[in-house]
Amino acid sequence: MTSFSYHAVDAAGRLIRGYIEAASPETASQDLTARGYYLLKLDKSSGVLARLRRNLFRQRVKRAEIIELAGNLSVMVGAGIPITISLGDLAEATTNTTLQTTLTGIKQEIEQGSTFSDAIERYDDIFPDILIRLVRVGEETGRFEKSLSDVAEHLQRMDDLASSIKRALIYPTFAIIATGGALIFWLVFVLPKIIGTIKGMGVKLPLLTRMLMATSSYTQRYWYLLPIIALCCWALFKLLKRNEKACYQIDRLKLKLPIYSLIEYNRLLALFAEQMRILIVAGLTVDRTLGIIAEVMRNLVFRHAIDSVRDDITYGSTIADALKKHPVFPLLLVRMVGIGETSGSLDDQFGFLSTHYLKKLDDISDKLGKIIEPVVIAVIGILFAIIIMGLLLPVYDLVSTVGRR
Known part of the structure; x- marks a missing residue:
């Protein structure tokens, strides 16, 4: 092409x-x-x-606009309005030029004989993969408008999940940037002047003060290396992510890091439960559902576990027994899935689990500031205690010398 x-x-x-x-x-x-x-x-x-x-x-198409589009299209198609007319009306109503052009193109392709799922697949940089898959399933099963309604609800849940994670990370990000900025400011602008004055008094500088002087001198002289080192670390991280073994270890580390693991682990569990719910409701078999979810999961630890669960189910195991073999799936999830299998209410159980882990993420985001705050205060206190001690020790020596005289 x-x-x-x-x-x-x-x-x-x-x-x-x-x-x-x-x-x-x-x-x-x-x-x-x-x-x-x-x-x-x-x-x-x-x-x-x-x-x-x-x-x-081009103007970016936001997730909220995709959610609104799927919901409105579901209502219009459910009311008996032809899909081409619905798309034309929605294209005229939107103020996003990119979405308007896209909807017009989809409408024209449908008029030429294409299915809706094939038409939107050409715009996979705009429409999420789950929407394309569920729409195709809806076309195959005759539940097109229900699939659109389900995907709108699903995307809204995913939007809530993303919002929870962003809220959880705002305070730690701000704290790290503010602390780093304050430390660099002290090392580059404040310390050199104070220590220069102390040196001019002819005082013998203790080891801690000399170490601070060396750190300040190197920071002033090689400050440009800081962004270069950060860029190199980012590039190295990206290169490691291309290696499957290294990527697996990085993803495994994410699930063990203090505080961050609370966010990452509950995010993955919420994503797993929500994807299972929406795909089972759409009528997909469990093995096909797990195959799709494995592709969506970006964490290799979870992906390998889901692939293994799928293989076990293919060989005749129950879902709960297959999940129980992997420590990444907590006992609550295994127990609720077992109840769902017994009662025939898997979609309801996964809906409960999705809501449960989303709520846990909300609670974590609300409490994260209180968790991080003492850690940040302790780190800042230690750093500035070292700086103050380095400044006061030579002053103390000077006062002691004067006092003896």
Whole structure:
């Protein structure tokens, strides 16, 4: 496929600029004409450049807009309004130009004979994978509007999950940045002047003061290395993430780190339970559901555990027995899944578990400030106690010397 940039005019007379991928200029022109555009200019474009421009300059489609779209489309289709008319109305109603262009393109593709799931799959950089999968399942089972309603509810839960994590990380991030900034300010601007004055008095400097002087001197001289070191650490982390064994160990470490593990572990459990609920409600088999969830899980420890659970179920094990073999799944989850299997209410049990772990995340985000605060205060206190001791020791020596004289 080749990338083309185009200038066109839509049915309302508005100038449209964008990029399209097609096998040839003729195919690109036909696709744009089918969308209702009057083509003014079509040029071949570098694929990399096109993606860069598209990502930098196009208006971003927010998760809330996708949730609203799925919910409104479910209501309109459920009321008997044809999908093409629904998409046209929603395209006119939205103020997001990127979403408007996307919906218009989807509408044109459906009018040409494409299914809705195939049409939105071409825009996988806008629509999440779970939406595409559930819509396809809904089309296969005749539950299209219900699938849209379910995915809207699911995405809202995922949005709540993301909001909880952000709230939980705001205070620690601010505390670390503020502490680091204050320490660098002291080392670069304050300490050199104070220690310079003390040195001018001819006092013999103790070891701690000399260490502070050396630290301050190196910070002043090589301050530019700090962002370089941070960048190198980030690059090294990215390289390690490409190695599966290293990535597994990093993900394993995330589940053991103090405080952070509370967020990461409950996030993964909430994601697992919510994905299981929504896919089981959609009518997927358990083994297929676990296969999809394994792809979604970014933590390799959980992914390997889910793959193993899927294999055990394929060989005849119950879900609860398969989950019990892996320590990453807590006893509560295993017990509730066992009840769901016995009573035939797996979707309800996973719904309860999803709500439970989301609530735990909310509680953690509310309490994290109180957990982190004493740690931050202790670290700041130790750092500045060292600095103050380094400054006061030579002053004490000076006063003692004067007193003996």
